Amino acid sequence: MSKQLSNKNYLQTDPWENLRSLSKARIALGNSGGSLPTAAVLHFQEDHAFTKDAIYSDLKEKQLLEQLKEFQLPVYQFQTKISDRKEYLKRPDLGKKLAENSEAEKGNYDILFILTDGLAADAINERAIPLLQEILPKLSEYKIGLCLVKYGRVAIGDEIAEKIGSKFTAILIGERPGLSSPKSLGVYTTFHPKPGTTDERRNCISNIHENGLSVEKASELLQYFINESFRRKLSGVKLKAGNDHHLEE
Known part of the structure; x- marks a missing residue:
């Protein structure tokens, strides 16, 4: 016993x-x-x-801006109506709206790449630039602008696109952290973005991190969504990619 x-x-x-x-x-x-x-x-x-x-991680704004300038493309910087991280967590609605004093010249771009902290700023700090380094050389036929936004949600890209002028946005954002992936990057793409755009009109590439989707594979899928969105003049649920990236109706 x-x-x-x-x-x-x-x-x-x-x-x-x-x-x-x-x-x-x-x-x-x-x-x-x-x-x-x-x-x-x-x-x-x-x-x-x-x-x-x-x-509670913060964007390394100064470092990111210097890195973005190295691409020799126009770079914009904004902040939403959020004043600090605690308010960001409590008021997701304000993370979808630019601060009142936001000003920018029109650029009329084909594509705006918008970097924003989301719920894991370190995902942007560590993975956004490598992804841009991978994808930008493949998009020479497009007119491109870059943007850094503090305290942003996915929908902030719609207002920015209307303010600056862009046919397409790719929002690089820190995803909600998981216990095994605290620094996961997500990319949301939208063709013809404008305020009031709903989520079924977006495509999403998620789980870009060291134990998930690689930067190289994410870049390949992002290029597919960009090219197909411009070819078909749409994005969202009507535009899907399987494992071989062939279009599914």
């Missing part, structure tokens, strides 16, 4: 443990008696802390 009881204190592995090599999901954690192993609990707490830090 005593031997049987003492066995409950041993760390018990999970028969699915080999699946952990295929995913960052919290599977096959094992158990110690009726509880999770201490290492798994501590790992969860660590990832939760990284996630909280991601939400």
